[in-house]
Amino acid sequence: DTEVTQTPKHLVMGMTNKKSLKCEQHMGHRAMYWYKQKAKKPPELMFVYSYEKLSINESVPSRFSPECPNSSLLNLHLHALQPEDSALYLCASSQDYATGELFFGEGSRLTVL
């Protein structure tokens, strides 16, 4: 199994809602990532988890809250988002953080109204 599965594929939420994006991998990878991608732009790194601990936060606003409940799961909790947060959110995993071969999911497309 070489898949990274992201749910939901599409999410529409209001600015006062609380929602979560989920990511799952069963490759035994110990590093997991969240990237954000706006239309026609490259993916931007948000967070990195290594061995279930947050190792990198790229100065992401606190309305985005990551969580890594176990080595296979990665969540991104969303609260009080702004319309400009509408984007494709990509999850990725790698064997460990030293490895540059990342496996990406297909993303969750978020629209904030």
Add this chain to the structure above:
Amino acid sequence: DAKTTQPTSMDCAEGRAANLPCNHSTISGNEYVYWYRQIHSQGPQYIIHGLKNNETNEMASLIITEDRKSSTLILPHATLRDTAVYYCIVRVADDKIIFGKGTRLHILP
């Protein structure tokens, strides 16, 4: 400042070799060259990486110049499915994977 420079877009005829250049003139001795691609509406896909030597796998070949200041990704027989944005990334081990603007490759039938 961007560590790599790539053409904004390129065309290639189907069945021909697609040669995608990347300049990384400030690369340091311990930085690897990685290539990813992103097909429309999909997540990025790892293609290949190298340090000094040329590398080949089932997807592509990576040619790195002797001075390591540039590299070329070669897709030997391009198909329409190879239409994508191709990202060249330089990175030391234990560092972030940071995407630049990439090259939009159009494969023409």
